[in-house]
Structures are given as C-alpha cells and as structure tokens.
Amino acid sequence: MRAPDPMAEIRASFFVECEELLESLQDGLTAMEGGASDSETINVCFRAVHSIKGGAGAFGLDDLVRFAHRYETVMDEMRAGRLSADAEAMRLFFRAADVLFDLVRAARDGTSLDEADIEATLSELEGLTGGSPKPEGEAEAVEFTPMTLSLDLPGLDISPDEAAAAPGWDISFKPERELFVTGNEPRHLLAALSEVGPLETRCDTSAVPPLWDLDPEENYLSWSMRLAADVDRERVAEIFDFVDGVCRLDISRCSSDVAGATACADRLSPDPTSARPDPEPEPATVPIAEPSAPTPVAAAGQTSPAPASPPEEPAKPKQTVRVDLDRIDRMVNLVGELVINQAMLTQSVAEMGIPANSPVSHGLEEFMQLTRDIQDSVMMIRAQPVKSLFQRMARIVREASASVDKRVRLVTDGEATEVDKTVIERLSDPLTHMVRNAVDHGLESRDKRVAAGKPDEGVVRLSAAHRSGRVIIEVSDDGAGINRPKVKQIAEEKGLIASGLQLSDSEIDNLLFLPGFSTASKVSDLSGRGVGMDVVRSSIQSLGGRIAISSEPGRGTTLQISLPLTLAxxxxxxxxxxxxxxxxxxxxxxxxxxxxxxxxxxxxxxxxxxxxxxxxxxxxxxxxxxxxxxxxxxxxxxxxxxxxxxxxxxxxxxxxxxxxxxxxxxxxxxxxxxxxxxxxxxxxxxxxxxxxxxxxxxxxxxxxxxxRAAADLTIIPGREPSAEESLHAG
Amino acid sequence: MALRDQLHVLVVDDMSTSRGLILQALDGFGVRNVRNAQDGPSALAALGKAPAHLVISDYNMPGMDGLELLKSLRSDTKLGGVGFILITGKADPDIINAGKQLGMNNFIAKPFDPQGLLNCIEAVVGRL
CATH class of the missing domain: 2.40.50.180 (CheA-289, Domain 4)
Structure with missing residues (x-):
C-alpha cells in the first residue's frame, strides 16, 4: 500500500474539523439570537471563525482566509462590546456563517463562488461597524526579541519517556503484632521480594520507643520499598499472602513522573510527625531522575498512603476517532454477507435434521444473536444525529423567508435523533424542498396572517423521533392548510383525475404527490424549481421511506416522512x-x-x-x-x-x-x-x-x-395550470 | 547527539488540524520527542507526568488560552523554566506584550510555513 500523503490527510481532516466548527458557530449564533449575551457564547463563535481562518491560512485557501478575517473582525467588535447583537446584526452574522459554509465547501471541492455575493455580504456586515477593517497582515509592528532558553544540557539526558517507561511498584509494609505471633518473619518477605527484581528498601525506625518503654511483643518497624520490576500486582501481592490480615500493606504502581517521584520520595519518609533526621537522604533511592534531588518533605502518614498517582487529567468530552466512511461501509457490507452466510448455515443445519436441542442448534442460535448484535453495532457507527441536517434547514428557512418577505421562525425538535449517515445525506434535497414549500406555500403572507388573527411570524416546525423501529421526520407549518377544492380543480384541469370523482380529504391531499401536478408554469423563486412533490416522494421511497401529508384548514399542513433505521x-x-x-x-x-x-x-x-x-x-x-x-x-x-x-x-x-x-x-x-x-x-x-x-x-x-385512476390516466402536457401558491387557502 | 534528538516538545492546540501541521513540521525537523495536548489543562497534566523543554501553544483556545497556560507554567516551581512559544492568529501587540510580561520565549503568527517555525524554535533553543 502506498503511504498516504500526510499533508493531504491533514487537509482532509481540516475540512472535517471545519464542519464541526461551523456547527458550533451555528449553535453559538442560535444561542445569541435566543438572547444569550454572555461573553463565552460570542467567544465560541469568534473562535470557530478564527480557527477556520488559521487552518485555511496553512493551506493557502486565500478566499476563505480573507472572508473569515473580515467576519471575525466584525465579531471582535461585538466581543469588545462595541456592537450589539440586535436582530440586524444577527441576521448578517447568520448570513455570513452561510457564506463561510459555502466557502469551506468551495475550498474543499475546488470550486469557486460568486465574488460579488461575498463582497455584498461583507460590506453589509462591515456596515454594522461603519468601516472596513484593517487588511490582514498590516497589523502594527511589534517589538519582540526571542528569549533564548538556557537548556541545561545534562538535563537533556533526562528522558521523560524513559522515566515514564520505568515500571515498578511502591510497597508500604507495616507488620502488626500478630504477624510475629503467627510465626512470620518480615526478613523472609523482603528477601522474597528482592528476588522479583531490584528492591530499594527503607526501614522506618522512627516509631521505636526508648528501651524502657519498649514492649517486646510489639512491632515498631515499617518498610517503604520500591520494586523496580515490570511484574503484575499479583506477583507482588502473593509474597504477602501468608501475612494477609496481620499487616498493613499498600502496593501501588510506581509513579514515575516528576511529581510522582516526589510523592514516592515523600512516601519514603513515613511519619509526618518525625521528619527524618537522616542528613543525607540518598537521591539514589529514587532512580527516577529529576535534575535536583527530591527532598523528602512532610507527607501523608502510613495509614493513609500518599497519593502515588499523578493528578487525574480533567474529564474530557467523549473520545472520538475519525474513520474513513469507506472502511465502515466495507464493514457494513461484510456484516451483510455474514447475515446471508448465517442464514445459509441455518438452512443447511435444518436440512440435516439436527434436533433443536443439540449443541449445534444452540451454538447456531448464539451465532444468530451475535450476528444481530454485530449488525446493530455497525449500524450505530454509521448513525449520526440529524442536527447537521436541521441546521442546514435553518439556513433554507432564512433564505426562503427573506426572498418571499415573510417572517418565519424555525422550531426544531429531536435534533439528537440518530439516523444512518447515508439517509441524512440523501434526505437533504427532499427536506430542503419540503421546507421551502412550507415557507413559500404553506405559510400565508404576513397581511393574510394578521387578517386571520394569527401572529405575523409564521412557524415552521421540524422534528425527528424514533418510533417503532423507524425514524419519523416531520415538517409542519402553521399556515392556512391545503386548499382542497383548488387542488382537486387543478388535478382535474390537468387531467390527472377524472372530473367529478368523489375523493376523500386525504385522497385530495395526496394528489399533490402525483407526477405532473406541480409543474407550475410560473416557476416561483423558491419551490418551483422544477421539482415537484412527486420527486420528493420518489426520493423518500428510494430510501425505503414513505411520506404522508395531512392538513387542517386554517391550522397548517404537516408532511411526515417515515424511514427505516438502516438501509442494509x-x-x-x-x-x-x-x-x-x-x-x-x-x-x-x-x-x-x-x-x-x-x-x-x-x-x-x-x-x-x-x-x-x-x-x-x-x-x-x-x-x-x-x-x-x-x-x-x-x-x-x-x-x-x-x-x-x-x-x-x-x-x-x-x-x-x-x-x-x-x-x-x-x-x-x-x-x-x-x-x-x-x-x-x-x-x-x-x-x-x-x-x-x-x-x-x-x-x-x-x-x-x-x-389507480391517476395512474391509468395520461398526463396531458401543455395545459396552463394556475400558480402553485393558489393551492393554499387564505 | 544533536539537539533535535534530545529536545522534548509539547504541542498544545485545540484544533487537530493545527496540531497535525505542527507535529508534521517537527517531524520534518527530526525532532523525535514530541507530545501533544488539546487544551491548557491537559498540557499541564502532561507536563506533570513527564517534563518537556519546550511548549508550543496556540493562543486561541477555549477555557484556558495560551497566555493563561503560560502564566500557570511560570507560576509552577517545577515547570516554570520550560520554554514557551506562542502561536497567534495575528501579531496582536496586546497579546505579544502580555506574553513578554509573562516570560514568553518567542511567538509566531499564523499562517506560517515550516521554515518560519524552525526559525522561531531555533531562536529559542539554538540550532536543532
């Protein structure tokens, strides 16, 4: 296999990272729009744009760098409190985020965008602050003289890696009175330990009382030891098997880092109340080097072992690993083959007449269960939350509402619902069309809404949920609902149905999915891009899904997509x-x-x-x-x-x-x-x-x-249908 | 042994792309003992486990930024002497001056090429 080009890999990972950054930018902007005014939220947005700029610079993606720079400059004004996050600012911030998204995609795919559009967005954005920014690279010159680091060359011999690799155990051992009563002898134990590996021993005599106070049957000695051997804990513990319960024993992994080494050294001074009088604490007792010898200081006492392990790293968010999708797909295919293979095997076994309670049959059952588990797990790897898809729809709503001059609020629900990645990708187009439809046709104009006693801001609701082994995605609006008489009339005019046919409400609503229904003569700016609901339906069907429509006059329309969890x-x-x-x-x-x-x-x-x-x-x-x-x-x-x-x-x-x-x-x-x-x-x-x-x-x-009636009829082309907008009442 | 064989470097950046680029460059210089961390606290934890001679850290990071990391390092008796190179988005005088106050050894503004990074490192530790 050819070694992959590391730069190409980093570049590919940059674009993946950009997607994440763009997502957090969207999240941040949405939070700000929702009233979050804390500095961290704007910082998150700023950092996202800034990081994209930084990465883009490394790959010479100049368009992206220029745009991100001017965007972040305006954001910086907001960070500094000189610009308020009002509706206009937020609108432009969202638009700039959309352009940034496009620029990232363009850079990734090697395409280019319309300069004029970008410039228009930027100049509007910069209009917020009333001035154009300093061009990149013309920052004031800064005086800075690099400060040479005096590297203590002998210090370089200290290899942290070697130190980190040093294996071993710290053992603290204090026999109790009963140990001697049971006839054990600490000396034998220490000798046995030293056979395991190099052993450093330090006996603590500080507890020994004056002779006249000494109880001859009491033990006053304790030992701190470091065993420099890469062995299991069990290997160490077994030596003390016979004295279990008659001594205090603590075995801990030797912490070999600097902080830990100090801790180990500390442990060698067992009693906090009596600082060791030993004037020469031999540095050699701690083989793990630090430039300066560890000085034993007062530390935790014997009974509670000193923290030998370094401080735990702070809890991290979930660890993830990026995997090439091809590899996962290969696995999905293999699992598919496994399922077929297992089915064949089951069939062969059945044909051999092996009884159901035989070991073979049991084994086969377990095999089937495992196959299913593997399958579920593999499918889970491919699953992604629909959030990214919904974020894209937020943009569609913004753009669509602006172009038809409606005020629209997008409400999303169930963003964390996970769906197969392929399904998410292939849902993008049909969902875009459905959302555009909702804004363009579903919602009434502002005047009509107000006249109908509704708020002038329409609501488009996008939701996702798992229901009985399927994923249900709904797009609904609070518009006027489907104008059924009009729909029926158009279908008749177009010859899609026989005239005078009695149809139920639901049958009329479903006429919208007929091929040829929505080939509106007047291609509207939004929905009428030559894509009808029939195309939406067939793309959903190709995913093994179904689409259903329901509508209530005056209350709105809901399109429901139901999809299988997996395509495999x-x-x-x-x-x-x-x-x-x-x-x-x-x-x-x-x-x-x-x-x-x-x-x-x-x-x-x-x-x-x-x-x-x-x-x-x-x-x-x-x-x-x-x-x-x-x-x-x-x-x-x-x-x-x-x-x-x-x-x-x-x-x-x-x-x-x-x-x-x-x-x-x-x-x-x-x-x-x-x-x-x-x-x-x-x-x-x-x-x-x-x-x-x-x-x-x-x-x-x-x-x-x-x-059936529709399918049997030929669509008569060339008939002039009325504009699609008129399908909705109100 | 050349310096590059002995130098221990810790790269700190929240963006894996940037980390990757710096690690790639260091690899190209022949620096072998390189570790990386994705934020200030993990950098401190990593240095606590095993020391390094030089920290190369991004400025723009969530939670603890590069200068805050530098401050934590300088106030630590054991880690205080570590070399520190700050990576900034632009040569912002405020950041540079604050870094100077805190005892930053050098800085480099993005975007930079491997040669720029090499010069920046060598200005601190000497010829690799």
Missing amino acids: VLDGMVVRVAGETIVVPLGSIVETLTLAGSEIRHLGPRTSVIHIRDSFVPLLDLGAELGYRTPLGQYDSSVVLLIAKEDGSRSALIVDEIQEQRQVVIKGLQESYGHVPGIAAATILGDGQVALILDPVDLMARASGAT
Missing part, C-alpha cells in the same frame, strides 16, 4: 406466491390468518373484501398485483397477510404459503431497474436464491382508487 437489513417474512418467493417486510404485517370462504365479500368482478372483526379490508391477490397470474377468484383457505400503512388503513394480501421469518440483506434494484412498482428491493436467501422484497404500502397505494 430488514426483518422479513418469506412467502411463496404463484411459484415465486417474495419477502414481505415484517414491520408492515399486522397479522397472518387463513381465510374461510364465508369471510369473503365480492364487491365486483375484480374487487373483494374480507370481513375481519367487524371491519372490511380490501383483498389483494399478490400474485395478480405483481403480474404473476390472473386473479384466482377463489380464495377459500388461502393464506392472508394483513398489512397496515402508517395511517392505519389496511389491506389483506393473498399469498400461497408462508415459509419463514428471517432477516434479509437489502440489495437495491434502483441502479439496474429503477423504481419497480410495488417492489422495494431484492435480497439473497439462504439457499442462494434471489427474492424480491415487497413494498406493501406502494402496492396498497397503487391498488387504491385515487391513485
């Missing part, structure tokens, strides 16, 4: 239908049952429902829906999977046979086949066979009335 594996039910093997996602199956003929009601030649617990559920012949066969017409004693959508609507899928329930690795079809109606992806089963993974919700949607 799925719990599925393997079924057979018309000779094909299909995997149905377990999450969508509510119940499985066998039909009795009496439960079936025929509503027409192609439409049947089943009667389940006081409700009627439409029957879908999976084989027919997927085009494998013509509808059977006779479903007595067929197997039925009752499936449900997020909104609670249900369908009964007719299949021929349920084979098993298992975890499958999702293999995308998109690249080769594009979006296949009713099919989410494919997988490889334990026997090596390829099976399709069903998208039940898509299947249900296709089978339901409104969309």
Whole structure:
C-alpha cells in the first residue's frame, strides 16, 4: 500500500474539523439570537471563525482566509462590546456563517463562488461597524526579541519517556503484632521480594520507643520499598499472602513522573510527625531522575498512603476517532454477507435434521444473536444525529423567508435523533424542498396572517423521533392548510383525475404527490424549481421511506416522512406466491390468518373484501398485483397477510404459503431497474436464491382508487395550470 | 547527539488540524520527542507526568488560552523554566506584550510555513 500523503490527510481532516466548527458557530449564533449575551457564547463563535481562518491560512485557501478575517473582525467588535447583537446584526452574522459554509465547501471541492455575493455580504456586515477593517497582515509592528532558553544540557539526558517507561511498584509494609505471633518473619518477605527484581528498601525506625518503654511483643518497624520490576500486582501481592490480615500493606504502581517521584520520595519518609533526621537522604533511592534531588518533605502518614498517582487529567468530552466512511461501509457490507452466510448455515443445519436441542442448534442460535448484535453495532457507527441536517434547514428557512418577505421562525425538535449517515445525506434535497414549500406555500403572507388573527411570524416546525423501529421526520407549518377544492380543480384541469370523482380529504391531499401536478408554469423563486412533490416522494421511497401529508384548514399542513433505521437489513417474512418467493417486510404485517370462504365479500368482478372483526379490508391477490397470474377468484383457505400503512388503513394480501421469518440483506434494484412498482428491493436467501422484497404500502397505494385512476390516466402536457401558491387557502 | 534528538516538545492546540501541521513540521525537523495536548489543562497534566523543554501553544483556545497556560507554567516551581512559544492568529501587540510580561520565549503568527517555525524554535533553543 502506498503511504498516504500526510499533508493531504491533514487537509482532509481540516475540512472535517471545519464542519464541526461551523456547527458550533451555528449553535453559538442560535444561542445569541435566543438572547444569550454572555461573553463565552460570542467567544465560541469568534473562535470557530478564527480557527477556520488559521487552518485555511496553512493551506493557502486565500478566499476563505480573507472572508473569515473580515467576519471575525466584525465579531471582535461585538466581543469588545462595541456592537450589539440586535436582530440586524444577527441576521448578517447568520448570513455570513452561510457564506463561510459555502466557502469551506468551495475550498474543499475546488470550486469557486460568486465574488460579488461575498463582497455584498461583507460590506453589509462591515456596515454594522461603519468601516472596513484593517487588511490582514498590516497589523502594527511589534517589538519582540526571542528569549533564548538556557537548556541545561545534562538535563537533556533526562528522558521523560524513559522515566515514564520505568515500571515498578511502591510497597508500604507495616507488620502488626500478630504477624510475629503467627510465626512470620518480615526478613523472609523482603528477601522474597528482592528476588522479583531490584528492591530499594527503607526501614522506618522512627516509631521505636526508648528501651524502657519498649514492649517486646510489639512491632515498631515499617518498610517503604520500591520494586523496580515490570511484574503484575499479583506477583507482588502473593509474597504477602501468608501475612494477609496481620499487616498493613499498600502496593501501588510506581509513579514515575516528576511529581510522582516526589510523592514516592515523600512516601519514603513515613511519619509526618518525625521528619527524618537522616542528613543525607540518598537521591539514589529514587532512580527516577529529576535534575535536583527530591527532598523528602512532610507527607501523608502510613495509614493513609500518599497519593502515588499523578493528578487525574480533567474529564474530557467523549473520545472520538475519525474513520474513513469507506472502511465502515466495507464493514457494513461484510456484516451483510455474514447475515446471508448465517442464514445459509441455518438452512443447511435444518436440512440435516439436527434436533433443536443439540449443541449445534444452540451454538447456531448464539451465532444468530451475535450476528444481530454485530449488525446493530455497525449500524450505530454509521448513525449520526440529524442536527447537521436541521441546521442546514435553518439556513433554507432564512433564505426562503427573506426572498418571499415573510417572517418565519424555525422550531426544531429531536435534533439528537440518530439516523444512518447515508439517509441524512440523501434526505437533504427532499427536506430542503419540503421546507421551502412550507415557507413559500404553506405559510400565508404576513397581511393574510394578521387578517386571520394569527401572529405575523409564521412557524415552521421540524422534528425527528424514533418510533417503532423507524425514524419519523416531520415538517409542519402553521399556515392556512391545503386548499382542497383548488387542488382537486387543478388535478382535474390537468387531467390527472377524472372530473367529478368523489375523493376523500386525504385522497385530495395526496394528489399533490402525483407526477405532473406541480409543474407550475410560473416557476416561483423558491419551490418551483422544477421539482415537484412527486420527486420528493420518489426520493423518500428510494430510501425505503414513505411520506404522508395531512392538513387542517386554517391550522397548517404537516408532511411526515417515515424511514427505516438502516438501509442494509430488514426483518422479513418469506412467502411463496404463484411459484415465486417474495419477502414481505415484517414491520408492515399486522397479522397472518387463513381465510374461510364465508369471510369473503365480492364487491365486483375484480374487487373483494374480507370481513375481519367487524371491519372490511380490501383483498389483494399478490400474485395478480405483481403480474404473476390472473386473479384466482377463489380464495377459500388461502393464506392472508394483513398489512397496515402508517395511517392505519389496511389491506389483506393473498399469498400461497408462508415459509419463514428471517432477516434479509437489502440489495437495491434502483441502479439496474429503477423504481419497480410495488417492489422495494431484492435480497439473497439462504439457499442462494434471489427474492424480491415487497413494498406493501406502494402496492396498497397503487391498488387504491385515487391513485389507480391517476395512474391509468395520461398526463396531458401543455395545459396552463394556475400558480402553485393558489393551492393554499387564505 | 544533536539537539533535535534530545529536545522534548509539547504541542498544545485545540484544533487537530493545527496540531497535525505542527507535529508534521517537527517531524520534518527530526525532532523525535514530541507530545501533544488539546487544551491548557491537559498540557499541564502532561507536563506533570513527564517534563518537556519546550511548549508550543496556540493562543486561541477555549477555557484556558495560551497566555493563561503560560502564566500557570511560570507560576509552577517545577515547570516554570520550560520554554514557551506562542502561536497567534495575528501579531496582536496586546497579546505579544502580555506574553513578554509573562516570560514568553518567542511567538509566531499564523499562517506560517515550516521554515518560519524552525526559525522561531531555533531562536529559542539554538540550532536543532
């Protein structure tokens, strides 16, 4: 393998670090906007910009340096209290943060930005302080003469690393009276210790009383020792096994640093009340060098061992390590293979007829559990909080509201919710569009809001949460809600639905997702960038997600995205239908049952429902829906999977046979086949066979009335629809 | 043995990019005994564990800035004599003068190239 270029690595890590700095800049600005006026908050912002500038300078990213410099100069004014953080200042600070973000991206990708835009932002920003800053590099000359360090060359022999590497144990040992009673002899113990390694011993005699006070059965001696041997604590402790309980013993790792060395030396003077009278405390007793010999000073007494370890480093925030995403992806792929492999093995074992209570079966079960755990852990590595995504949306709201002259407040919730990194990246575009839509179409103009008795500042709410194994992201506004008559009228005009069709509110709302609906003739500045809600929906679908819309007149509209936690594996039910093997996602199956003929009601030649617990559920012949066969017409004693959508609507899928329930690795079809109606992806089963993974919700949607009507109709192009804005009431 | 083989340096910077660049440069000069810390308190802890001859520290750090680190070092009887080079964003006279008062050995303003850093270090410790 070629050695990586260290500079390229540092440069790459600079851009990663920039993302973090930009995030803390956003956090700081948001806090300031929310009223935080402490100096630390503005300092955080300043430092972020300053650090970006510093790093950029090292890589010669001049545009970035220039901008960051002028930005931080204005920020410095605020730091110094000469500029107040009013709404206008904050607006410009946010805008400058956006430009800084773009500049970082441009520098990373080697693209360039529109100079005029940047200059306009800067001049507005600098307008806050009423002057242009000193250009970089023209700081006043400072007088400074470097101060030579007198390096004591013998001192250089002291290698801190060697010192740090010196292994050993500090042992403090004080026999108690009982030690002698039990026939032990300290001398033997010390001799045994010295066989382990070089031992320095110091006997403390300071407690020995005058002869006339001496109790012959009492022990007055104690020992402080340093054992210079790289051995386990157990090796040291075992020597004292026989005197356990009849002595005071303290064994601690020898602290070899300077501070610790002093501490060790201190420990050698055992009694604080009697400073050792020894005029020559031999420096040699402490082999760990310090230029000046450690002077024993009064230290903690024997009973409470002196702190031999250096002060603990202050608690740090969570330790992290940066890993190339490719490596993680490789691991994800390998885990995927592991899951397939495990499935094959399970199948082979089952085919061999090995009993379920055999060791092989037990082992296999544990193996399955471990595989799942590994899988979860690997997926967790890929998970990231949606915060960065939400921060990007804050910018979209700022820009969108400015361009349509609305006052909009973005409220976010659940920023810490973690989602697969790929999902976050691929959500960016659809979410941007949804947020723009909310600002542009969802919210009414300021006049209309006031006229409707609402505050003139609209609210766009962005939330994320985990719910039953999926991630739910919602974009809602407190606007006027969907103007349903208008939507229906447009859909009819465009020929997307037959005129006069009776549609429920929810069916009308869902018309917004039809291809061709939002190809507004008047491309508005914001939403109408040629991207319709149908594109949003298909990008969400390509992530294995679903999107739902709900709206209340006068109260607002909510778009809900529901996504799988991972794009790699799925719990599925393997079924057979018309000779094909299909995997149905377990999450969508509510119940499985066998039909009795009496439960079936025929509503027409192609439409049947089943009667389940006081409700009627439409029957879908999976084989027919997927085009494998013509509808059977006779479903007595067929197997039925009752499936449900997020909104609670249900369908009964007719299949021929349920084979098993298992975890499958999702293999995308998109690249080769594009979006296949009713099919989410494919997988490889334990026997090596390829099976399709069903998208039940898509299947249900296709089978339901409104969309079927729409799908069957050709979109008539060239018709002039009215502007999209008019879709909303108010 | 050349000085570069014996010199022990501690690099302190909260930004890993900057730390990386300085470590890279020191490596290029052949200085082998280099450690790094990401803030003032960990620098003090690191020096407490094992001494160094020279500290190269950024000024702009959260919590304890470079000058505060210098002040802590100079007021420590054991670590007081360590060499100290401050890295600043710009040659701000206020910072430089404050550093001078505290006994800073040298400073270098960003951006700098390896040669600039080498000159700065050699002005303090002599020829590497």
